Amino acid sequence: MAFVALFGIGSTNFHSTIGTPNGDFVTDVSTEPTQAHRLETQLLERLEELQSHRPLDAVAISAPGLVDAEAGHIRKFDTPEGDLIEQIDLQTPIEDAFDLPVYLENDCTASALGEWYFGRREDHDSLIHLTFGTGIGGGVVDRGHPLRGESAQAGEFGLLSVAPDSDLSSTGVTGAWEAFCSGRGIPRYVAHRLETDEEWDGSESAFTRTVANEEGFTAPAVFEAAQAGDNFAQACLEQISRYNAAGVGALCNAFNPGLVTLGGGVALNNEEWILEGIECHLEEFCFVERPTFALSPLGEEIGLYGALGTYRDRTGSQSAVGVPNSASSTSD
Incomplete structure (x- = not known):
């Protein structure tokens, strides 16, 4: 069973947890304000906390703005104050610090993937x-x-x-x-x-x-x-x-x-x-x-499910499809 660090990054809020490919969250969901101007550092700090709970196999991120998924960069990030931050590299710092593969996707596309794998798709x-x-x-x-x-x-x-x-x-x-x-x-x-x-x-x-x-x-x-x-x-x-x-x-x-x-x-x-x-x-x-x-049955956690859907899409992970359980087994 793979354990994936999940990040649902919004312009205002920054959500994180650890999930499995079948859609279960195994730590409580953490929510904090997004620190747009130090986003790389905020992500690394939170990732270190998640790593302390259990060994991780990958990192998956849903983020707003224009995203270069292959390079692992956010090309343009709009803040609630109207600032435009360009070229935020998330992949390199994570690979350097944790030696983990990184899967990044625009939040719009990621949310649709979350619905596909974990929402009401049925047939x-x-x-x-x-x-x-x-x-x-x-x-x-x-x-x-x-x-x-x-x-x-x-x-x-x-x-x-x-x-x-x-x-x-x-x-x-x-x-x-x-x-x-x-x-x-x-x-x-x-x-x-x-x-x-x-x-x-x-x-x-x-x-x-x-x-x-x-x-x-x-x-x-x-x-x-x-x-x-x-x-x-x-x-x-x-x-x-x-x-x-x-x-x-x-x-x-x-x-x-x-x-x-x-x-x-x-x-x-x-x-x-x-x-x-x-x-x-x-x-x-x-x-x-x-x-x-x-x-959507995924509510405010759709960014996290979108990140997990991105992981499944990129890795070809095959697990049961359906509305998952978000109850955690480890306090976060």
């Missing part, structure tokens, strides 16, 4: 995983093969344009999906709509006053206001549902998946608005056979 041959978080990303696995693209930059689904006539954009893409429907985009879209939509000009409620004054205004506040019955928040989320359906429909028409799983805080915390909203409007945008939709 589906092709799946898409979508993450609704700070931005929107995802990956495609077709008959066991992850689609990475020419330079391994596939999966930037949030940059599909769902409203090309809009003034909103993300990373230079006009009308980008994530400019409206991500954790970062939702409050921006709502504020923009209040400012530009004559239907709501002069409308007065506690929520619209919050939007106008930008006081404590976040994506969760929009969902809370809609749940409380605010008409403006509900109208915004109804349009967001249509944008989500347009984005998902485009992906379905392009890849014909049998299964689409959703993850990320925006989806996992707002199932009714996100999942049901997509299902409600999908017929307007989807030509191919409608896939099965489900929330």
Whole structure:
């Protein structure tokens, strides 16, 4: 049985544990803030702690940004503060310090691999995983093969344009999906709509006053206001549902998946608005056979399962497929 050090690195949080190829975590999952400017050191320090629990056979890492999987580098890493860190070499320091093989993958592709090996795939041959978080990303696995693209930059689904006539954009893409429907985009879209939509000009409620004054205004506040019955928040989320359906429909028409799983805080915390909203409007945008939709069973640990899926994909490890047990046998 192989024991693999797993790292699910996000822009905000840094998750780690030891796992086996069948999907079991054998130490507790550790979560700490990501230290982007000393990421190599943070990884080595945590790896040394994991090594103290039991001998390791490999290291697998799921990381955001542009990844060079062959070289073991993160080419570009965006921090929550908007800094861009270039060329973070993770493979060389690990090989030098621990003499272990390193398997690195972009978090979007890794998450799809996690779903393929450990999620709800069952008998589906092709799946898409979508993450609704700070931005929107995802990956495609077709008959066991992850689609990475020419330079391994596939999966930037949030940059599909769902409203090309809009003034909103993300990373230079006009009308980008994530400019409206991500954790970062939702409050921006709502504020923009209040400012530009004559239907709501002069409308007065506690929520619209919050939007106008930008006081404590976040994506969760929009969902809370809609749940409380605010008409403006509900109208915004109804349009967001249509944008989500347009984005998902485009992906379905392009890849014909049998299964689409959703993850990320925006989806996992707002199932009714996100999942049901997509299902409600999908017929307007989807030509191919409608896939099965489900929330990911892997939750916030999908980055770790993605790292483990990356290990299995690269090594050809064959183990039982299915939703794994994440209960640990060793305190971490």
